Amino acid sequence: MEDSRELEAFLRGVAPRAFRVARLGLREDQDALDAVQEAMIKLARRYADRPAREWPPLFYAILRNCVHDLQRSHRSRNSLVSWLTRFVPPGETEVAELGVEPPQPPDEQIESMQQLSRVERAVARLPARQREAFLLRNVEDMDVSETAIAMGCTEGSVKTHYSRAVRALREQLGDL
Amino acid sequence: MSADDDDAADRTFEQRARADLRRGIEQTPPDVRARLDSIVAQALAQPRRPSVIRFALPAAAVVLIAGLFVAQQWRATPAPDASAADDFALLIDGDNLDLVEQMEFYQWLNRQPGILDDAAPPAPAQRS
Numbered sequence: 001m002e003d004s005r006e007l008e009a010f011l012r013g014v015a016p017r018a019f020r021v022a023r024l025g026l027r028e029d030q031d032a033l034d035a036v037q038e039a040m041i042k043l044a045r046r047y048a049d050r051p052a053r054e055w056p057p058l059f060y061a062i063l064r065n066c067v068h069d070l071q072r073s074h075r076s077r078n079s080l081v082s083w084l085t086r087f088v089p090p091g092e093t094e095v096a097e098l099g100v101e102p103p104q105p106p107d108e109q110i111e112s113m114q115q116l117s118r119v120e121r122a123v124a125r126l127p128a129r130q131r132e133a134f135l136l137r138n139v140e141d142m143d144v145s146e147t148a149i150a151m152g153c154t155e156g157s158v159k160t161h162y163s164r165a166v167r168a169l170r171e172q173l174g175d176l
Numbered sequence: 177m178s179a180d181d182d183d184a185a186d187r188t189f190e191q192r193a194r195a196d197l198r199r200g201i202e203q204t205p206p207d208v209r210a211r212l213d214s215i216v217a218q219a220l221a222q223p224r225r226p227s228v229i230r231f232a233l234p235a236a237a238v239v240l241i242a243g244l245f246v247a248q249q250w251r252a253t254p255a256p257d258a259s260a261a262d263d264f265a266l267l268i269d270g271d272n273l274d275l276v277e278q279m280e281f282y283q284w285l286n287r288q289p290g291i292l293d294d295a296a297p298p299a300p301a302q303r304s
Contacts, residue, residue, distance in 0.1 A: 004220065007220065008216065011216040011220065015213075015216055016201050016202075016204045016209065016212060017201055019204065019208060019212060020197070020204070033211050033212070033215065036215060037215045037219075040215055040218075041218065041219045041222055043219070044219040044220060044222045045222045045223070045225050046225055048224050049224065112199075115196060116197075116199055116203075119193055119196040119197065120196075120197070120200060123193075123197070134193075138190060138193060138197060139194075139197050139198070139201070166186050166189065166190060169189070169193060170185075170186070173189075173193075175185065175188070175189060
């Protein structure tokens with residue numbers, strides 16, 4: 001019973017952050033929700049009896065695989081759609097374009113939102129491994145060893161990906 | 177810019193980017209939050225799969241103990257020595273078995289003078 005409450009607290013806490021991480025990789029809300037759902041169900045089924053401190057890296061390792069699976073299926077679908085549209089006259093179909101940003105809401109916080117949007121776009125443009133390292137360290141506050149478990153690589157690789165990510169983001173965004 | 181300045185600029189940049197990203201998380205739309213809540217409830221309702229390691233470890237221990245027991249028994253069985261193996265080979269050979277069974281006859285035959293000599297074919301005559 002205690003374990004269930006602990007797991008519930010973990011899942012509720014991690015959900016919005018996991019959604020944001022998945023959203024930056026997949027660029028669609030629905031896809032990000034699907035990835036989070038699959039990762040949470042797998043964690044609850046397979047690893048609920050593990051110590052709670054192991055859940056964050058395990059969860060993000062699962063989420064990472066779910067995001068990769070969805071990216072792969074999108075690539076296959078997009079290549080099929082683009083191949084099919086070659087046989088359809090222009091104007092008869094619309095291809096859904098991934099990565100279209102929602103319009104900015106006109107409010108007094110527009111500058112702040114633009115800044116957030118710039119950061120998120122720059123993070124989304126990073127190579128996958130650099131993005132994962134940057135988000136796990138900064139959004140999830142994981143240390144290097146936890147990040148290495150979540151990414152399935154060595155701690156040295158995490159440090160390399162992370163420093164490259166920071167350099168690339170600074171080049172794109174300046175000093176914010 | 178020195179390496180220390182660059183590191184400090186990196187840290188400042190990281191803090192600002194982290195603050196921006198967290199602000200984005202706080203601004204998660206209510207409909208998405210509601211979906212996330214239902215996803216959490218769905219995950220918590222999942223039946224838990226028993227851990228493989230819980231069964232694998234005792235099974236591996238049993239196999240290891242059984243293996244050690246078999247190996248010990250195999251080593252404890254004395255290997256037959258070479259002379260016993262030779263005797264056994266003699267016994268199972270058909271010709272040698274006949275020789276052993278009729279040993280007394282051949283011993284008697286050997287004691288009779290001239291019998292074996294007479295049985296031998298005559299030597300060819302010498303030419304003068």
